[in-house]
Amino acid sequence: MHGHDIVIGSEVVIGENCKIFNGVTFGNKDTEVQDNKQPLLGDNVIVGTGAKVLGGVRVGDFVKIGANSVVVKDVPGGATVAGVPAKVISIDNISD
Template sequence: PTLGNNVIIGSGAKILGPFKVGDDSKIGSNSVVVKEVPPTATVVGIPGRVVISGEKRVGVDLQHGKLPDPVAKAVSCVFDQLHRLEDRVEKLQAEQQQLQTELAHYRKSELEEEKV
């Protein structure tokens, strides 16, 4: 490989192949670089991947504290479903009460007709 000016290579890093590592680049410890590195890039991993290129982050930035919480989302969905079911039960109970009242009136009117 051809190393540019001011390149920093971490301990244990391997640079394999006939390519150039650009000026002011950084190679992380124990990284395995198998392709050309642009200037001012930071490369980490096996195989080496550019994670910062010219002060700009590239690729996935996993800030785990800012990731959505799947458990909280699931619990929220369960509570939403619970509220919908509670509303449905209340409506069904109201309908049942109304039907029982109507049935009582119907039976009462039948009894009165039989007496006549």
């Protein structure tokens, strides 16, 4: 969409068909440690404007991350998460 102001850490993995809006950050949660854990996003993930996905979290397939959310824990496939810190607010059946 408006692909500016996006920060993607050097070891972040982003799956196929993801939609990333402006102001999003994917990166290390704690810059003071030597262990550089970074996010892994599944396929068909939508990341809303201003969202942050931090640390060694795994984001499943078909996940929706709400605008300005801060994801610091794993997110199961088909979930919609929102808030600071992000919490699961719904889960869709993705077994089809």
